[in-house]
Amino acid sequence: MGFEDIIPLLNSSVRFAVPLLLACIAGLYSERSGIVDIGLEGKMLGAAFAAAAVAALTGNVWYGMLAAIFVSCCMSMIHAIASINLRGNQVISGVALNFLALGGTVFIGHSIFKRGGTTPNLPKDVRIGPIELPFAAEIGQVPFVGPIYEQLISGHSIIVYFAFAAVPITAWVLMKTRLGLRLRAVGENPKALDTAGISVFKLRYQALIITGILCGVAGAYLSTSQGANFSENMTAGRGFIALAALIFAKWKPWNALWTCLLFGVLSAAQIRLQGVEFPLIGEVPVQFIQALPYVLTVVLLAGFIGRAIPPKAVGQPYVKER
Amino acid sequence: MTVQKKISIGAKAILGAATFTALMTGVALADPALIYDAAGKNDKSFNEMAWNGAEAYAKATGNSYQDLEIQTDAQREQALRRFAQQGASPIVVPGFTWAEPLTVVAKEFPDTHFAIIDSVVDLPNVRSVLFKEQEGSFLVGVLAAMKSETGTIGYVTAFDFPLLQAFGCGYVQGAKAANADIQVLQNFIGTDFAAFNDINTAGEVGRSQLERGADVVYAAAGAAGEGALQAAADAGKYGIGVDSNQNYLFPGNMLSSMVKRVDVAVQNAFTDELNGNWTSGIQVLGLAEEGVGAAVDEYNEPLLSDEMKAALADYTAKINSGEIVVHDYRSDNSCPVS
Numbered sequence: 001m002g003f004e005d006i007i008p009l010l011n012s013s014v015r016f017a018v019p020l021l022l023a024c025i026a027g028l029y030s031e032r033s034g035i036v037d038i039g040l041e042g043k044m045l046g047a048a049f050a051a052a053a054v055a056a057l058t059g060n061v062w063y064g065m066l067a068a069i070f071v072s073c074c075m076s077m078i079h080a081i082a083s084i085n086l087r088g089n090q091v092i093s094g095v096a097l098n099f100l101a102l103g104g105t106v107f108i109g110h111s112i113f114k115r116g117g118t119t120p121n122l123p124k125d126v127r128i129g130p131i132e133l134p135f136a137a138e139i140g141q142v143p144f145v146g147p148i149y150e151q152l153i154s155g156h157s158i159i160v161y162f163a164f165a166a167v168p169i170t171a172w173v174l175m176k177t178r179l180g181l182r183l184r185a186v187g188e189n190p191k192a193l194d195t196a197g198i199s200v201f202k203l204r205y206q207a208l209i210i211t212g213i214l215c216g217v218a219g220a221y222l223s224t225s226q227g228a229n230f231s232e233n234m235t236a237g238r239g240f241i242a243l244a245a246l247i248f249a250k251w252k253p254w255n256a257l258w259t260c261l262l263f264g265v266l267s268a269a270q271i272r273l274q275g276v277e278f279p280l281i282g283e284v285p286v287q288f289i290q291a292l293p294y295v296l297t298v299v300l301l302a303g304f305i306g307r308a309i310p311p312k313a314v315g316q317p318y319v320k321e322r
Numbered sequence: 323m324t325v326q327k328k329i330s331i332g333a334k335a336i337l338g339a340a341t342f343t344a345l346m347t348g349v350a351l352a353d354p355a356l357i358y359d360a361a362g363k364n365d366k367s368f369n370e371m372a373w374n375g376a377e378a379y380a381k382a383t384g385n386s387y388q389d390l391e392i393q394t395d396a397q398r399e400q401a402l403r404r405f406a407q408q409g410a411s412p413i414v415v416p417g418f419t420w421a422e423p424l425t426v427v428a429k430e431f432p433d434t435h436f437a438i439i440d441s442v443v444d445l446p447n448v449r450s451v452l453f454k455e456q457e458g459s460f461l462v463g464v465l466a467a468m469k470s471e472t473g474t475i476g477y478v479t480a481f482d483f484p485l486l487q488a489f490g491c492g493y494v495q496g497a498k499a500a501n502a503d504i505q506v507l508q509n510f511i512g513t514d515f516a517a518f519n520d521i522n523t524a525g526e527v528g529r530s531q532l533e534r535g536a537d538v539v540y541a542a543a544g545a546a547g548e549g550a551l552q553a554a555a556d557a558g559k560y561g562i563g564v565d566s567n568q569n570y571l572f573p574g575n576m577l578s579s580m581v582k583r584v585d586v587a588v589q590n591a592f593t594d595e596l597n598g599n600w601t602s603g604i605q606v607l608g609l610a611e612e613g614v615g616a617a618v619d620e621y622n623e624p625l626l627s628d629e630m631k632a633a634l635a636d637y638t639a640k641i642n643s644g645e646i647v648v649h650d651y652r653s654d655n656s657c658p659v660s
Contacts, residue, residue, distance in 0.1 A: 008533040012526055019522075116364020118545065121552070121571065227521050228552050231545050232362065236520045267523075271530045274509050286482050290513050 003144075007151045009268055014156065015226055017264030018163045019044070019218045019235075023242035024249065024256045025166050026214035032174070032251060033207035034187040034313040035083055038094030039075065040215055041239025042101035047072040047219025049105035052119040052230035053112065061126050061224050069216035075101070076212030084204050087317035098239075106232050119223075119230040128157045128225040157225040159217060166214065170253040183207060187311035190318045200318045248301060250308045262300075266293035354379070354592040355388040355410035357401050359417030361518050362391050365545045367565040368584060372416040372439070374566075375588030382589075383596060398423035406431040412449075412595045414588050416440065418485060419515075424448065435600050437591040439584055440485060442604060451587040452606045455485070456492030456648045457641055458580040458614030459540075462562045463496025464637055465578050465616060466538040467504045468630050469560060476507040476531030478524060478550040480517040480543040484652045489542045489564070489580070491657035492648050498659050499646075500633065506660070507531045511543055524549030532557045538577055540564070551576070560625070569621040577625055579617040586613065610642045 023040045030037040047068035055064030075097050082093040106117030113119055133154035140150030174180040182203055185193050190200045222238075223230045245263060249255035273289045356376045358369045376387050388410055390401055402423055405413050412435035415424060421441040428436050428445045437449040444450075466475045477493055479486040490508050497504045509527045511517040517524075528539050528550030539554045540562040541547035548571065551561035555572035563569065563579035570576075587607065594600050607613020616634060618626065626634075640646040651657050 005534075008530070012530060012533075015526060110364075114364075115366075116362050116370075118364065118366070121548075124556075222522055227525060227549060229521070229548070231519055231521055231548075233516075233519055234521055236516055236523070268526070268530070271509055271527050272534075275507075286510055287513065290510065 004147075005272075007147060009272060010152055010265075011156075012268035012271070013261065013264035014152075014160060015264075016267040017260045018160050019221050019226070019238050020242045020245060020263055021163045021257060021260040022159075022166065022214050022218035022221065023239055024245045024260055025163075025170055025253065026211040026218070027243055027246045028170065028249075028251055028253060028256060029183070029207045029214070030211040031246065031314055032187045032311055033183050033204045034190060034311060034316070034318070035079070035204055035208060036090040036094065036315045037079070037211060038091050038243070039079055039097035039239075040094075040211075040242055041235055041237065042094070042098035043072045043075045043212065043215035044219040044222065044239050045098075045101040045105055045233070045235045046075055047216040048223040048234055049101075049109060049119070049219075049230045050216075051220035052122065052223035053109065055122055055126050055224050056113075056120045056229075059126055061122070061128055064224050065128070065217070065220045068220040069213050072216030072219060073209060073212030076208045076215070080205055080208045083317060084201055084208075087319065090315055090317075102233060105230070109230065117230075117232045122224060122228045126224075127228055128159060128220070130155045130157055157221070159221045159225055162217065163221075164257075167253050167257045174253065179206075184311075187313055190313050194318075194320060200320075204318075244297070247308050247310075248297075248305060250305070251311060263293065263297075266296060353386055353388050353410055354595060355390070355405045355413045356588060357390045357392065357398075357405070357413065357415050357420075359415075359419060360392070360395075360515055361544045363389070365518075366568065366571075367544050367547065367563075368582070369416060371566045371582065371584035372414070372588050375585030376414075376592065378585060379589045379592040383593070385596065387592065395419070399427055402427040402436075403430070406434045411435045412437050412591050412600065414439070414591050416584055416588070435595055435602070437587070439587050446602055449591060449600075449602050450604045451591075452604065453582050453584075453613050454606060454608035454648070454650070455489050455580070455582060455614060456495070456650050457609040458582065458616065459489045459492030459542075460496035460499070460641065460646075460648045461609075461616040461634060461637060462540060462578050462580045463493040463498075464500040464633055465626070465630055466493070466540060466560075466562060467497035467500040468627075468633060469577055469625070470501075470504065470536075470538050472535045472537045473501070473503060474505045474507065474535040474537070476509070476528070476536035476539040478509055478511065478527050478531065478539060478541045478543060478547070480515075480546065481510050481513050484655060486542060487655075487657065488651040489540075491651040491659075493540055494657065494659050495648055496637070499637070505535075507534060507536055508660075511546055518544035518546050520546050521549035521552075525553045528553035528561075529557070532559055538562065540580070542580070563617075567617040567619065569617055569619055573621045574625070576622050578622055581615055581617045583607065583613050583615075608641075609638060 027037050027040050050071040051064040051068035054067035055061045079093050082088040083090040109117040136150045136154040140146045186203045194200050245259040249259045274286050277283050361369050363373050414437045416439040418441040420438050424443050428448050439451045442450040477490045494506045511524045511527050524546040538560045541550040542564040554561035555575035560577040562577050565582045567581050568579045
């Protein structure tokens with residue numbers, strides 16, 4: 001495998017990592033504020049459907065994006081009402097949202113398009129396409145660095161850049177701003193915050209709106225940028241992998257980036273290693289290669305990351321004392 | 323996470339069972355029935371073909387039929403039993419995953435006729451319809467190898483399973499027959515039935531083959547296959563569809579489709595019962611019976627040169643006359659070429 005093979009591999013890794021990264025950061029805001037979010041998968045699925053359906057109906061992919069964010073935020077608010085105001089079990093509320101999305105998308109999709117829940121294929125100009133960064137072709141001539149800039153860094157959809165930008169922004173918000181300090185505090189010790197006269201409810205609502213927006217973008221990426229239509233259960237467990245990545249990352253934004261990229265690289269490498277002859281070993285059974293990402297995850301999780309300690313107040317509804 | 327999944331599956335089954343009972347009321351006596359496989363009625367592929375067959379029967383005879391989409395694997399036996407109890411006959415189930423539940427239920431209802439597509443259930447009241455997918459795949463392999471300018475072509479399928487391997491093996495044999503030096507990349511999308519729905523991963527798999535030099539990609543992966551075909555169309559390369567004629571999906575970028583006439587199998591089963599001509603046992607539909615083939619229509623005709631059309635006719639004649647025998651992967655679980 002030469003240099004020219006590595007760049008497509010890394011490109012594919014980036015495309016695999018982006019929906020995971022967005023969902024992972026989304027989960028980070030929610031869980032850092034003390035709300036468990038099993039419903040990432042459902043929110044992404046709902047958003048993916050909204051994006052593809054609205055884009056297909058209006059012919060404008062940005063309306064699709066807005067619809068995705070709207071649907072995802074609505075689902076996030078259902079979760080907020082259930083777990084903040086009504087003090088329900090947050091895991092159950094999340095699971096309920098996943099069901100709602102799984103059945104609801106197919107039901108609504110079939111009612112509108114009569115295609116068994118899938119949406120029509122979006123033509124090229126109704127998708128969020130790749131953008132060329134300035135001087136990509138010129139810099140591409142420079143040896144070594146050039147191809148990296150031209151092919152790896154340039155030529156992704158805007159959502160990809162957004163996802164990568166979300167990492168430093170989140171790190172900055174969380175560690176350097178007043179909102180971030182309060183967000184971390186409300187997930188650790190909401191009572192202290194309440195004593196200081198800051199609204200726990202309001203902060204958690206804010207966190208869940210950010211979660212909704214990010215999941216919305218992740219869903220729109222799946223159905224209008226990486227793919228070109230919606231089909232039943234198209235998220236295929238990505239929300240749960242993002243949740244695992246969040247634990248893996250110990251609820252920290254930069255760690256989340258590395259973890260999601262690791263998942264991305266393993267998924268992309270897995271495809272390219274199928275049926276390849278290895279020196280000495282020969283061809284390895286395809287099932288072994290396909291299991292590799294998960295085997296490595298278990299090994300890394302068991303051996304390298306140490307203890308992952310969740311925010312202290314996560315999962316507990318806050319009851320204001322009277 | 324696994325617990326969550328278990329909960330989700332359990333609750334889905336309960337939800338499914340509730341809607342199910344509602345659906346099952348009012349089946350008229352002796353109507354034929356069709357129960358779709360996991361991918362569902364409108365997968366633009368295998369199941370949709372089955373539905374087309376049932377619709378053709380309804381149109382031709384003016385009779386009605388019953389159909390059902392299952393929500394979970396747990397419903398398979400239940401659905402079969404309910405239809406059988408209501409007196410539906412024949413009950414047609416497309417898909418090899420039906421073999422086990424059908425073996426159980428068909429024994430309980432010896433007077434009801436059943437038909438399964440893509441698998442064999444050896445019981446006196448079951449008709450098993452098999453297709454020679456390798457023969458149809460051989461033809462699209464010939465087309466792919468003749469169309470390819472890079473000398474590399476790709477095959478994308480759902481997961482490692484003998485039926486899906488049979489498609490791939492026929493494709494490689496055809497490609498090698500047309501061009502002995504052709505390189506065929508073969509990739510799996512996933513490890514289980516979820517792979518039939520994972521469009522995004524299918525797209526990435528397709529792109530990985532295109533990036534490795536393939537310029538024709540044959541996708542045999544149900545609904546997910548569209549992801550790989552989309553990737554080929556985006557790159558300005560060619561895709562080959564499967565089961566139903568998918569040439570219309572990306573006109574100008576669809577070289578052909580390996581059609582499998584599931585509709586004919588379903589319509590025949592319904593009509594045979596109606597006319598009292600029912601036969602149980604194994605039915606094999608190959609190229610000679612027009613059960614499989616390479617689709618040529620107005621969408622892909624401009625892409626096919628005269629030599630390609632001639633080759634298509636030539637190989638069809640040779641396979642039908644027995645001059646060429648396309649190896650079936652399922653006969654010995656191996657492929658002579660790769």
